[in-house]
Amino acid sequence: MTYMKKPNVRHPGLRKNELGLTRRDYEGLVSTLCAGCGHDSISAAIIEACFELDLPAHRLAKLSGIGCSSKTPTYFLNRSHGFNSVHGRMPSIATGANLANRDLIYLGVSGDGDTASIGLGQFCHAMRRRVNMIYIVENNGTYGLTKGQFSATSDRVSKSKKGEANLFEAIDLCTLAIHLGAGFVARGFSGDKNHLVPLIKAAFRYNGFAFIDIVSPCVTFNDHEDSTKSYDYVRAHNEAMDRLDLVPEREEITAQAEEGQTTTVRMHDGSLMRLHKLDDSYDPRDSESALTTLRKRYAKGQVVTGLLHIDDQDTDLHKLLGTTSQPLNAVPMSELCPGNAELAKINKGFR
């Protein structure tokens, strides 16, 4: 970790976005994670995505649980709201916060332990409820904070740093997410920001549960020769299925993409997401074909990345529940708490 403060001085030529902010205005404190941690690259990718989307940081809430990954919200967007929950309970907090104030953008950051072990149940229910949020798992396949035990996403063939074999099959979070109805399922690699940043941007624009599993090497415990989540392994086995372009609403689409190669999805804010497929063996809108592709590729030892599945039916928890269109803090007190007479009426209905 670094004890030095990152100086505030910045390059005078740094680009500004529509809000007049630079990339550096989206930063947080200097990371206290191990030098070279994949998580730090993901923080940088989130910063880059928010900067490029001109997001006003104060309209965003970062939520996390416990673990190395869950520490990272401190390292980006220090002008945003934040909540650091109990281990594995971030999805509940996010669900509650989202119900109370639907106007904020919710970004959940979790790890393989926080999501696939202690928080697996919470994770599943947030997905089936289609909570409108971005859920990022910084997946390093190891319990780094407790010195490198296998996690639930460690591949069966992967060995520990000391050479011990892994006895159990891995939980594939993307497969699980597609099964449980997450509308936007993607996988990225922390070591390839050019590919990752557009994925995060698209996830921000998606209305519903957007899940990104990001393979993020643990430089200290899981970046060795027998690891399947090391920089070298992922680079050698990375199978990018597609490349994403997010075209903001205000920009006209000029180039016509080739038929069959490009899938265009209109996002709820009017922007268009263009998916340039590098592999046409599957259709990301067809969950069955996505699942088949994932399984086949996994069996070959490949790490499939890209936008794996998208469901453009535009549904979220609020729509399903028919909640009020305003955030609760904007609903007048008289409506929010209609008084004893109304309560008596409701109670009467149950008798």
Next chain:
Amino acid sequence: MSSVDVAVKTRNSMRATDITDPNYFHKVVDCQWACPTHTPVPEYIRLVAQGRYTDAYMLNWESNVFPGILGRTCDRPCEPACRRGRLEDKPVAICRLKRVAADYRGDVSGLLPKIPKKKNGKRIALLGAGPASLTVARDLMPLGYSCVLFEKDPRGGGLMRTNIPSFRLPEKVINEEVDMILDMGVEARFGHEVTSLKSILDEGFDGVFVGTGAPRGKDLNIPGREEAAKNIHIGIDWLTSVAFEHVKKIGKRVVVIGGGNTAMDCCRSAIRLGGKDVRVTVRSPRADMKASDWEIEDAEREGIPIFDNHQPSEFIVENGKLAGVKFARMSAEYDKDGRRKLIPTGEELIFECDDVLMAIGQDNAFPWIERDIGLEFGEWDMPVVDKTTMMSTRAGVFFGGDAGWGPENIIWAVAHGHQAAISIDLYCSGQSLTASRPAPGISLVSQKMGLHEWSYANDYSEDSRVAVPHVATKKSLKNLKVEVELGYDVKLALEEAERCLNCDVQTVFVRNLCIECDACVDICPVDCINFTANGEEQDLRQSLRVPAVNEEQDLYISDQLKTGRIMAKDEDLCLHCGLCAERCPTGAWDMQKFTYVERQANPAGQVNCMAYIS
């Protein structure tokens, strides 16, 4: 890495940077690179910060010979070059930190090079006792040479003594630093004006060095010049007379003509010698004035107005005496190539005055050099001098400083002196002046002390440039000898020293250790590190995180990495904070101190500079 991200390497892709080339990292140390004598600026600033003033002084003395003088008067090419000036508005006050080393140093007499009792039998004539000749003497005396110094003035120092007023440079400082050299046993013939080079050559010296400066102030031949001659003074001559106290007062109304540093010294001297209404007039627009910004500031602080676009057209004479100067108002026009043309606006005006000081430039003058002794003269009637060896077309006669290159400044004169001394030494021992010139010494040493410890203060100071305290203007205007600048005290010096970015501590990248985790890219406060596809330099410069538009600054390029990309670092605004090295998990980045030593004739006289050179 998906293959689409990495473009195919084109034929004109950039080559990996060769960091063993002494110039590569030297160029990154902007201040040292810009300094004619290549003084190791960041190193002495660190010594000042540590309170090691004597060491800082000696490091300077070895390199630039006159730290006390230069710390007050240097033209400071280092400061406009300073990286800090590109990050915010003001560079580090390098020059005034040099003065701190001189002000707070201890006794250095025991640290000076020893002069051999037994001489080597070679006699060298040095003409003119200015900074160039004195530098030659300092470099050659420890090698056993016998140096004979000829000077028309009664004391040594040249223009440092005669042209820089004592409110900027106290006599004591000049005496100390000039005497350090004279006390090496130089045979000084003061009051001896050389009127014939031939006669010097006839004395049978083994080498002759001409360091006579550019002693002739330019004149202005406009109507009234002769009639009013008594009250029209050539700036540098007048300053010399002031320095030797031959002139002690001037009229109440003084017009200074000229916009260079000499004009600034003239007007400020005039206001101290009785001038009440002192005006500076320049024919060009103010922005084009030759004087350093800080010297203009100093004059204006003392209440001296500057009138730009004023071209003198006539000296008005009444009753046989100077009564004023007539000016034509000018207006500058620039053609499409940016060339300036001054056009009269038709407006004329008169400044009444008692005296005029003319400071419109200096010329070289060599009436004392015979033209039949094999010494060729070229353009502008300047001697033909080899710019590397400093030798003229007559073997054994060398030139340096303003005498060789036209009006420059002290620090250039010192640089020439060092080169001339090398040549004289090679010449006297029968070696080639070009092939045998010593190469610079360089070294690159890691500054890592521990996990998160570096041997230099890498924390970025956000302070603005610290102003140098001055004495009250009221007090300084009363006495020509009161030094205006008080210099930094120890505390202020420390504050200013912390602003230095330590640009000599280089970011060194080892390609095969890099795992391309991007940690350095993300942490770099000024976004100078990139991992990208290689390409032609212009394309690459545009494609970086922040386009590298300052083409004077190099890109540091690595060979291809595992993913096929390269590392490309724009050196322009690097803070040298070491965060890239701190964040690197594999040690692919390291902070290494780059030492560059410009060799001199006498390597034994560079012990401080050479401390890190094997």
